[in-house]
Amino acid sequence: MTPSSCIDFAFAGQDSLFVFGWLVERGGAVLQGVQLRGEAGPIDLAGHLYRFPRPDVASLWAQDDETVARDYGVGIAVQLEQPLRADGRLALSFVLSDGTSSEIEAALSTDEDRFAEFVAGQADRLERLFAALDETEARRLRNVAGLPDPDQADAALGFPAPQIDLVCFLTATTLLVIGHSLDPEIEAIGVRMRANGTLLRFRRADLRQPMASEGAGCFVGLVTLESPPAADEELVLYLSAKTTLWPKPLGLAGSTANGFAALERHLQVSDPNTQLVILEEVARATPHWQITAADALRLGALWRAAVHRLPTTVDRADLGLRLITDLVHPVGGQGVFLVGWALLDRDVVRSVSFRVPESPEVEIWRDWISHQRPDVWQALKREGAHLPSDELGFTCFVGQPIARGQKSAYLVVHCRSGLSLRMKLDLPAAPHDPVETLRPILSSFNPAHRDLRALLDRHIGPAVQAAWSVRKRPAGEPVVAEFGAPAANPEVSLVIPLYGRFDFIEFQMTQFVDDPFVRGSDIIYVVDDPAIYDQTRQACLEVSRFFEVPFRLVYARRNAGFAAATNLGASLARGRYILMMNSDVMPKRPGWLDELVAAHRALPDPGAVAPKLIYEDGSVQHAGMQFMRMPAWGGLWVNDHPHKGQPNLAAAEPVEFLALTGACLLLRTTLWRELDGLSEDYIIGDFEDSDLCLRILEGGRRNWLLPAIELYHLERQSQDRIGDTEWRRNLSLYNCWMHTRRWDEAIARRVEAR
Template sequence: MAPADGATFSFQAGLVSLSDGIVLLGVEDPAGRLDPARVVASGETGPIRPPFSWHRVRTRGGAVLLLIAHAQAPLAAGAVLRLAQDGDGESTTPAATASIAARDGIAALLGTTEPAALLAALRFVSSKALGTLRRADDAGLARHCHRLAAALLDPARAARPVARAGEELVLWSLPDDGPPARRTAPQHTLLGPARLHRAPLAAGRAVLLPARHAATAGTILLPADGGGPVRLLPPPPAPLPSLTDLGRRTEPQARALHADALAALAAGDDAARRLLRDLRLVGGGEPARACAAPEHPFGGALDMAVADGEGGVFLRGWLRDPLGLVAGLTLRGPAGGGDRPLPLDALHRFARPDLTDTYADAPHGGAGREPGFAVHLPDAGGPCTGGQWSLRLRLTTGDTAHLVAPPGPAQPRAARDAVLAAVAPKHLTQALMRGCIAPATGRLHRAAMALRGAPEEVRIGGGGPARPQAALVVPLYRNLRFLRHQYAAFARDPSLRETAELVYVLDSPEQREDVEHMLRGLHAVCGMPLTLVVQAANHGYASACNAGAAAATAPVLALVNSDVVPAARGWLRPLLRELDRLSTGGRPAAVGPKLLFDDGSLQHAGLFFEAGPGGEWYNNHYWKGYPRFHPPAQAARPVPGVTGALLCLRRDAFEALGGVCTDYVVGDYEDSDLCLRLRAAGGEIAYMPEAELYHFERQSIREHGGYARTAACAYNRHLHHARWAPAIEALMARFPDAPSTLAA
């Protein structure tokens, strides 16, 4: 190879065998003419095979190019090495060759014992062993790295264990004598006598390592930020304090270490983030901080900050700023990280009558018409579900004020319900729902449903139909007022005893003992066998229906609410007959009965959709409140849908549709969603007035705190409308006779 100045190029090459499979080549480059990104190396048998990596190490005598690669014929002592350097799109014919000489160690390969050069080589070899070459378990390679690190080790540079974190991790404090530590998680390397490791749980001066590393004699830490090797001191004989205890200490160094440890856990894997959540729950948090004095010229609070489980955060609070002193906002995440500007115009504002009253006579001005705010930031929270958030108010004077939120709920279901309760339904706008409540709720609901446990089945009695035609699937939640009446009505209907199996699904497992006792007593009196399915936790109507369907064996499913009681015997037969007619040829179909209020007036004669305030589609019922024998309600006919209070369809259609959709919260709009999916699959739906039952409407759902006192209904309607609005509009064009709610 001829350099640009025309001088003849020559080089010397040495080789160190790091293990049975890995070699390190050194090429002297005193003039610094070789570019590691452009060097092309080959031997007599052909080019060097990847994977490999080049790196330049500078020494007082110039520079040495290092190449680490798998052992192969061109990289052996005595082999002839050819070097070339790529040009601009063209490769020059190799003009320089040399025989590779064996070297005794990395210092001999570099031709120097300078600590800086040896440390650079150590970083290169260890990082490529863990990365490009995937040789963490190569004992020979680990020994080379460990031996070199030990030679470079300053006895005064040691990491001492200061606390235990959970059952398996120990917190080590790095020496405070190197370059400024990064707050982001660095990739430190652990050099053991027989293995190399990454140390990903690190931030600032804190490193969290499995306790077993303390038992591995001689393990050395190679920091990511450029400092020399660090030895790990073994834990003392006395037990270390917990990370929670460390956080309660008042010394600045202890508090800084505790904050670094939390930051390291927040950037770790799922297990690390779960530990972080547990630590925050056990250790508590700092007191919530607000600025609420009426005599103050401004005020505010961050009432709620909930991580949504998918990298975002939901915030709710209030701001009172009658004089325009607040110039900007900055959000800070848990563990003191994640600073993010929050524009004032990004906040969704809403009325807070309580604040209007509180600050009505404040000397500098009141709270304004809409002091409340809510916002969902989809990419600000990270995956962590614990910790406290704070909001810094930047004032026009250059001063700042800090608002600290209380710790958010740790369970996704509780967090979901908190988001749905964040804004009073009467102050909830479509923009607030669409841009804030709905996206946070959707993420938290997915997380809650992902935690579902397997239900338990309890068989009570025997001797039912060997091959039942239909299964009555009845979800139960809290309200058991109608259970005796419903079961007795089923049991005294001979047609049900001959054709149906009965499945109750308990969605409030805390009632299991009472419900099982009651059902065993009812069976002893009435003799109708049944299956009780006990959910692991309350997951809502849809999940309960799906669990009941899975426990049933019949080819037809009748989904029945617990507050539905037959008006007379024989009600199932006309529904099965109509379902058979509609299902001819395997077409999916559903059938619903006539449902009555307790005064005998109509509650349901088929379901239709009606545009409500804001243009969203609402579910409604034909002739609701009309007399029981209102002539139009006496005719069997196709309808847009039927209510889930009693909906009958074939199992194969139910399974093909994926069951009842679990995306809705607690229970509402799942029935119309099921009907619309069935129609989208080419099915038909009919109303059959010959079957009459009483429906004591919404008796169970109003017992659910996560529904009755939140915006769950509005969320479900928003979700339903977003998915089905065009299909509903086309469907209702086929049913122009749907009565108006106002006319009813």
């Protein structure tokens, strides 16, 4: 098969030829030689061919399995007998092991400025190539390329000198130095100029083969000058290693202007992990206000491009490192919720961070909560991996604000050796529906986790809170439709949210219509479900004409949740009392509502009053609520319904309770407004009622159950329509956590006192 190839740059010196390019072989054939084609016949250049890694090319051809590991770079440096004819064209034949050859032509430059520009950042390769040239020509070209002459200082060191790959100004006073050392024994390289700079050692995949071993240290450093250098100033960089300090004369004249351009060129041949080491260091040392807006944009673009090319896992079995994410879930710009598994040896790994391009990194390993992953454990066990623990899974909420449009973030594993490894996290667009944002978070954990409270306190709780806090507010005013002539001066406003089912309106109407007190009340249905609004409105037109019971239908233009829907309805209340009522609560007989109001008037310090509620089979659904610690939920307080499901025993006198159900709860409108209604921090419908009751108690009033008044409650007939019961259960757990966090002390005190 024909190989793919390209000449990036070809340069004719006085009597030398330089070629930089790449070639990707196909079908098993490998490059064996190269010939220069010309009038005098082909000249064999096989001995002058040099291959080197080209990660940029490798990533381009990454669909081929083996490509990443191989060296596609092609470098040719040859001293010629006589100058090439400067007709501006170069013709080469690449000879392959299967006997075929591939012909390629390219422009041949003689412009020394272009040569210097191109080879900036390629110093390491150039040194290797210069070895093939005459000393005179090598020195001349070194000079052209702005490279220090090794003979002058490096040769005297007695060990392989660290090499400078790139030196450029990023700002008028910030100098970037990137280089590498071939001597694995050099532990530290210092750079001195007129001011102190720092250097960071890292490993560069592009230098790994064949130029340097894995152990070879590369470095990136930024040197801050006290003042910008004068135009004619000769800059000298002093390298120090192994207690030796020696000067590196820098040919920097005129290169201060386009430091980021030079950096960009240098990065082109680096692997993304290396690019990010450099970019992170650049960003650390050059705050945005010091660089131009254009350079800042360029830096950001380079950063995002590098992240884009990162692998999506860290998989270094040789170091015993694995890091895989199963869920990367952006939470409304407030952070990212991560679930995955990791094999991280504490002797090797120092920290794990989360990072978004152009933002600081956030340590996550310290805080994440582990859990068992029997599936992973068994798979790794089969592979023979060393497993320090069976808790390989992790859950983590990173509460780092993320800008809109940010498509990816990454994780950094910092090893104790100085090596850092990065993996990309693709950030999907956040769903519009807050419930869709919540669902994966709530589906991600097992409530039987041994450290449930910490998991909730540190990750699940904040993530769900963040998701819920950014839910969209409705556009525009709620829609209020008035059916029938409103009752004059109503005593009670019944506030009844509707979700999923609206046929309950007609059922309730059959029970309201023959009750004069209810007919004269202010009935407010609140549609909390955009999917049913139009049908509901249509049905209400007919229902109101037929039953002739006046009521209002309020629509918030969204699914706001039980609490918000109730609050909206209550905000429109005209009555002196508010009755919170579920749509699946059905009166047994007329008179119940006047009796509730009369009881409220008669009882001492009345806060809220509630009737007894019974199931359709006649058993008890609600006869007051009591707080109970739930051991299986880490000791959170749950709302227990005493005697639920048991036979309904005879009615009795009013009984005081700490909490009553919100399915049917009466209180004064003034108290409702004073307390600002229901808390909207609970999601979908849970614990708002006990939260309200506790606030009533804290205000010094008392809550009363009226067992003599009974209504039916077909509990959760509408809620069950949400389906998917596992995440619903975990949502209850979240609400329970929220409730306990808020009321732990007050509940404990009051339960104790009883």
